[in-house]
Amino acid sequence: MIYPIVMYGDPVLRKRAQDIDQSADVKTLAQDMFETMHAAQGIGLAAPQIGKPIRMFVVDGTSLDDEPGMEDFKKVFINAEIVEEDEDHVDMEEGCLSIPNIREKVGRPDAIRIKYFDEDWNAHDEKYEGMQARIIQHEYDHIEGVLFIDYLSPLKKRLLKGKLNDISRGDVNTEYRIAAPLRK
Numbered sequence: 001m002i003y004p005i006v007m008y009g010d011p012v013l014r015k016r017a018q019d020i021d022q023s024a025d026v027k028t029l030a031q032d033m034f035e036t037m038h039a040a041q042g043i044g045l046a047a048p049q050i051g052k053p054i055r056m057f058v059v060d061g062t063s064l065d066d067e068p069g070m071e072d073f074k075k076v077f078i079n080a081e082i083v084e085e086d087e088d089h090v091d092m093e094e095g096c097l098s099i100p101n102i103r104e105k106v107g108r109p110d111a112i113r114i115k116y117f118d119e120d121w122n123a124h125d126e127k128y129e130g131m132q133a134r135i136i137q138h139e140y141d142h143i144e145g146v147l148f149i150d151y152l153s154p155l156k157k158r159l160l161k162g163k164l165n166d167i168s169r170g171d172v173n174t175e176y177r178i179a180a181p182l183r184k
Helices: 027-039 130-143 154-168
Strands: 044-046 056-060 074-085 089-096 099-109 111-117 123-129
Touching: 027 044, 027 056, 044 130, 056 130, 074 130, 089 130, 099 130, 099 154, 111 130, 123 130
Parallel strands: none
Antiparallel strands: 044 056, 056 074, 074 111, 089 099, 111 123
């Protein structure tokens, strides 16, 4: 099932998501999230982006052929917790399915260590670096109620205010279904 992507301005994107109980069946939701992400041509999707305030996100970087180590980078993260971050930060342009048509440079740690469960409730404690770490951190921010634009300077945020207001109203062109909080 393909869900509409929740747009900037919806309160679900600003709340810290809730842990998922291990009795929950997350496999169908994971499949739906991958299907929704692929339909929108994304490489990551967090549950709040489909209106679900739970600590789950999916990533699939296999389409990034030019990035080393991405050929099998397709995972589900449940109740994730970043436990370690590298001190070295790297600036790179990012975008977001919930904030379409806006891309800005964001500085993030180049390496992280994260604990999480997969869709079979197997526990993992893994290290990631480079593009894998960046994708994970972007999606992890979503379950913390943080958006990539929060890392921008106050001046840059003011310059984007009109575009962000348009996105909240659903006045944006996308090739995927959206749910805009202020759409009339």
